[in-house]
Amino acid sequence: MYEYTWYQWLVFFFCYCFFGWIFESSYVSLKTRRLVNRGFLRLPMLPLYGTGAVMMLFVSLPVKDHLVLVYLFGVGAATMLEYVTGWGMEKLFKVKYWDYSNQRFQIKGYICLSSSIAWGFLTIFLTEVIHKPIEELVLSIRLAPALILVSLVGIVFVADVIESTKSALDLGRALEAMSKVRTNLEEMQVQLALLKSELKEQAGERLALAQKEAAQRKVMIREEAAARMNGVKESRVARIAEATAAKAVRLREEIQSEVRNRVEEYSLEHFERIVSFSERMEALKESKWEWKERMPKFQRFYFRGILKGNRLTVPEKHREALKELLEELEKIPRRK
Secondary structure, three states, X not given: OOOOOHHHHHHHXXXXXXXXXXXXXXXXHHHHOOOOOOOOOOOOOOHHHHHHHHHHHHHHHHHOOOHHHHHHHHHHHHHHHHHHHHHHHHHHHOOEOOOOOOOOOEEOOOEEHHHHHHHHHHHHHHHHHHHHHHXXXXXXXXXXXXXXXXXXXXXXXXXXXXXXXXXXXXXXXXXXXXXXXXHHHHHHHHHHHHHHHHHHHHHHHHHHHHHHHHXXXXXXXXXXXXXXXXXXXXXXXXXXXXXXXXXXXXXXXXXXXXXXXXXXXXXXHHHHHHHHHHHHHHHHHHXXXXXXXXXXXXXXXXXXXXXXXXXXXXXXXXXXXHHHHHHHHHHOOOOO
């Protein structure tokens, strides 16, 4: 491959991954005034910078004596890499690890004009200034030490990529699951409010209907009593009136008992439904964080790194879930 062997290209890749991590982490740490371990990996490496640097070198080597072509090739290669990487990571992990949406002349937040222009100048700076001393150092390493270095770093790098990818996939699934639970909870809260309103309204209607029936029955009893007393001797009027009054008292008690039973029966049915809704809501809330208790220590390390070391951008439907996830992750005790 031009002037370098395959293992020398790998050494360059690892070196620029490391230098990119230093640059990115230092910039973000100074900007936020706190230490930030930037990147997708937990190793002090940023593969995007390593891949970008190697690609810039590869495409610029044939035209290294023409700075304009080096600039243009660097712009094209780095912009294409940034777009493909950003698009692929969002499709795979459901989040954006960088977002240029607030920049002018951007495409879907993956790339923007100012960034592409900067990549071109960075390509010239890389080929003319940075790469020359690194090239001398790498070319001075003998074959055996170079192969040992590449093998050791490569094994650790691949292992870190695998774990970081698994954690990022888990994060995407967790956000989707949490958003779904949140949506279900909101729907259940609406249904619960409607159920309570329906209970109150229909219980009132049943009470009014029972009271109306009671009033009608009282009128019927009075009419019946009046008909019985019509034409009856005065000596019997008092007894009939007394019996009618007692019957009215018993009837009132029966009606009140019936009204209470009807309302209680209806209320109990709806109360059980309300309790069922409430229990399901609590179960959903608890199930949302079951993964937290089962999370191994090393996975917490990766989760914290991904969430705290990157300014993630998620779709609107996942924003509340991401915020809640960050808050809950802080509650997980750090095991010694």
